[in-house]
Amino acid sequence: MKGLVIRSTGSWYSVLLEDTTTVEARIRGKFKLEDKKITNPIAVGDYVVLEEINGEYIIVEIVDRDNYIIRQSPRKKHHDHLIAANVDQAVVIATLKKPRTSLGFIDRFLVTLEAFRIPGIILFNKTDLLNEEELDEVGYLSFIYEQKVGYKCYQTSLTKEGVSDKIREIFQGKKTLVSGHSGAGKSTLINLLIPEVDQKVAEVSNFANKGVHTTTFAEMFFMDEDSAIIDTPGIKELALSEIEGEELAHYFPEMRAFLGECKFHNCQHTNEPGCRIKEALEEGKITEERYYSYLSMLESDDNRR
Ligand SMILES: Nc1nc2c(ncn2[C@@H]2O[C@H](COP(=O)(O)OP(=O)(O)O)[C@@H](O)[C@H]2O)c(=O)[nH]1
Ligand SMILES: [Mg+2]
Ligand SMILES: [Zn+2]
Structure with a gap:
């Protein structure tokens, strides 16, 4: 039996079945997400395989995800929280x-x-x-x-x-x-x-x-x-997950075009000489506001794990 997870409360999952009925299901066993520690193994948007055992619905498999989005868990240190999938x-x-x-x-x-x-x-x-x-x-x-x-x-x-x-x-x-x-x-x-x-x-x-x-x-x-x-539940803070300092600029679309043009290949675009990103900032191609966000993300604890 296959279904789509449309709600998750932590231990129970509401699963929409192909016949359009919704059932409440639980998980059996451990589900891993690569090598990450996650607080919830299944997210809304996941397609799952269910078994009916003694009148209870059990999720036994997660269908491969097209994508997923996670953030750092606000409650559990060094754990991530799956926000949604697919x-x-x-x-x-x-x-x-x-x-x-x-x-x-x-x-x-x-x-x-x-x-x-x-x-x-x-x-x-x-x-x-x-x-x-x-x-x-x-x-x-x-x-x-x-x-x-x-x-x-x-x-x-x-x-x-x-x-x-x-x-x-x-x-x-x-x-x-x-x-x-x-x-x-x-x-x-x-x-x-x-x-x-x-x-x-x-x-x-x-x-x-x-x-x-x-x-x-x-x-x-x-x-x-x-x-x-x-x-999604009221998100107050979105702590980035798994983004390394050197990667960060790749996730600023307006910076992408200039990457690889800095003097130093491992340039973090802060105070290095010959930085193409800083030049683009001077030229107004990158805005102060966004560059400031970049710096604050680079410096924040999220990236020092
Ligand atoms: N003035 C104003 N109030 C709004 C607008 N949109 C939503 N609200 C109000 O903002 C409050 C919070 O909205 P809600 O939809 O519950 O926010 P949520 O927490 O993001 O789900 C409610 O009192 C809404 O009526 C808007 O465009 N203008
Ligand atoms: Mg709301
Ligand atoms: Zn640079």
Whole structure:
């Protein structure tokens, strides 16, 4: 029996079978992901083989993945956490207000996507809350990410204007991972795209503007037969997994073109002489903002394991 994991709670997995029924299943035995230590061996989006034993459904095999996305486990040191498997693309919902999404968060997410070769799209939401100056900032960020880096960007105010056909089209025929800080509007978006889902939408706490945790487990929802959306639990921090210092620049698309042109082959593009990346920065081909993100990722503990 084969199925698709559409929800995982840690020890139980909801599996959609080929006959369109959903069963709750458990794992038997150990599943390994290469040589990594992972906190959860199976993720939403995994295709699995099931056996029915004494009326219980047991997952006995994971079908080879097209891709997967992991981050460092926020709870367990030196462990990774599987976020999802077999996705076609990922949308990151970013907000300048309530809560503020840092560029660092956006860039870390995009770097992770690059590392797993998953196309990324940025949706700037809650534009209704912004004054003129802040709207200019969104415009500027959209310009950077689209023109200088190459990610498609959209602006939305989901609660005020709903979803346009243009936004709906993004999700058509694909399996899309939706990420963003808790409170950014993930559930609101999914409810608009798939009204039957009726996901609980959080009250944004005015006090901290941090947003309240309502979704705890990743879950897959179907817009139609070939279009699925994966909601990820409120991710506050995305610690990169398994990206080595020298690799990092490869995951900044705007830097890729210049790699190999530095004087030193092992250049980390910080203070080395004859660095082509620094030159491109001077020429404005790489933006200060993105270069700053690069440096902070390079220096962060994530890369010193
Ligand atoms: N002003 C404004 N509020 C929004 C918008 N989109 C979502 N919200 C509100 O933000 C809060 C958090 O949304 P939710 O979808 O639960 O965020 P999630 O944590 O990412 O799933 C809810 O109160 C939504 O009504 C928007 O475009 N503008
Ligand atoms: Mg939510
Ligand atoms: Zn260099």
